[in-house]
Amino acid sequence: MTEAAGYNVAILGATGAVGTRLIEQLSQSTIPVKSLKLLASARSAGQTRTFREQAIVIEEAQPASFEGIDLVLASAGGSVSAALAPEAVKRGAVVVDNSSFWRMHDDVPLVVPEVNEQALYEHHGIIANPNCSTIQMVVALEPVRQAYGLNQIIVSTYQAASGAGQTAWNELNAEATQHLAGETMTADILPVKGAQHHYPLAFNLLPQIDVFEEEDYTHEEWKMIRETKKIMLGDKFSKDIKVTGTAVRVPIGIGHGESIYFEVSDAEKANVAGIRQVLSTADGVVLQDDPANQLYPQPLNAEGKRETFVGRIRRDVENDGSFHMWVVADNLLKGAAWNTVQIAERLVALDLVHVPANVTIPGPKAE
């Protein structure tokens, strides 16, 4: 395989909110695509999607689908990735997976290119794309960590409906229409598909994202804790940076907001002007922090953008070395499809689109 000849690429889960954007982001990427295969469930097989002005018929995803494929971009949910990613790797494909299934596996790098691109060198065939709310937080905080060190992160999220998939997003819009017409809202999906109770999100707030786990934290909250440590420190159990938070679903379509409180290691050196300076030139970050002109990140302005937007940077006036910031990104792009394609671009640039010899192909071991 040479770069000039291009790569045989497959997108697994091509019809969802993220899948649609994977096709779009891949078409706008620098990756030389020799062929593209679109894979989905049997239900979607036979539909067509357009890639670089070419109509492609969606095929049902099977282990044999990956014969001859070099690179798989996957966003098909945990159980599908658990079953199919090893099948793709066995057939010589490198998989960049957007589900949560592989993220904590010891042999699977969890990568945000602005933060830990070097982890790609350790891949055994599968690279995991982190959780949407984790990605934008580490993009915003890694430059601060590089400059001043980081002791602690306390985050409260404001997460859009599309983070729970296209059907949840549709449900929000249907509920809003019902509410504005004075009708009773009906909820069948949020907060968690298949849960015991469903609650309307429109004109409401749901402090539950994913299921409840140990210590009464939700799975989403644990993801933010463990993934942040793995990405920044290489170890999901590291105590070098303390991380905690609360994840809340809010009635917006696209764009997660995060109110982040953080404590740096070098309290004497760090100040608001310095943090702004560091972030103004940081990779993947757009600083939007001009209170006098009412400039700060807003989800509506982040929609369709690849960057992470940061503003409202302030010191805690009663705690030296502690600060606030407000971070927004398009959860379907930097939080999912763009970060996945960006990882693939880096794999291409570093000539890592091949399954290394003599590595264990990860087996399906749950997070």
Place this chain on the structure above:
Amino acid sequence: MTEAAGYNVAILGATGAVGTRLIEQLSQSTIPVKSLKLLASARSAGQTRTFREQAIVIEEAQPASFEGIDLVLASAGGSVSAALAPEAVKRGAVVVDNSSFWRMHDDVPLVVPEVNEQALYEHHGIIANPNCSTIQMVVALEPVRQAYGLNQIIVSTYQAASGAGQTAWNELNAEATQHLAGETMTADILPVKGAQHHYPLAFNLLPQIDVFEEEDYTHEEWKMIRETKKIMLGDKFSKDIKVTGTAVRVPIGIGHGESIYFEVSDAEKANVAGIRQVLSTADGVVLQDDPANQLYPQPLNAEGKRETFVGRIRRDVENDGSFHMWVVADNLLKGAAWNTVQIAERLVALDLVHVPANVTIPGPKAE
């Protein structure tokens, strides 16, 4: 004046989102009302409102309107309260004011009855009702403070449009209708009436509530810091409890949410079970904290309720003595009209509905 005879009451600002609820909450209260006068701007004069099945014609508010009045419940904005509250006090009326104008005045108690009812004894004629987002926070945290002490509060708010008034709430609904119809949203009010820029709130998040002030905190954020200290500690500059936070407007009509992180003084004694126990019997609090049954506070469920709802209580697993909670209340009731009427009920019960002799009547000194 004897309680049996009842009080001559005036509501100043009777037509707004809060004013409407002041009439409703007063009608449901234990206060013996001998007569009720409804006051508003010249624009609303002549309209009628119903109180206890009696139609009352709204009059234009003037200094002379307060002749013979014993008790004024005011929600007419800062400049109106600055001008008219001293006029009412001069005429012998006690004013419970919902604007921010008097809150930090040394001679004005700032009261949440569940927390600092005793401050009412010090009034000079004006009692201030705190900011909506402050009230629900101190109702939820005071029982924790009594049990374990409190070192620090870090809050991120999720505040409803109605907190900015009826016109802002109407604007949110109009924007949502536009957005769902595929039209461009038009914004003329939020984030701050009369500001340089206006942004849509529907399907968006606005990390600006009120104007920006020192240290790039908004006025709303400073309110939460100073009012919390004044209510809990009697001193807006006290450092005995550190308070900081971020205030964000979210696209919902009624019900503020708050993600609160707090550190207690007695880390060895405090635990989640103890905090739940303390809050389960706390005055004005409803504990909704059963993750296994997906029970947690939601704005839609708090609408129309007088209580403050608390859930998602968890420890920070990496910091002994630090905890999270999620707090929701109806910002127009406990955050405004009900707390105002509740203060009035307490004034009546404590026989404090009279301007004490030999006190300075507060002059219009801005916060």
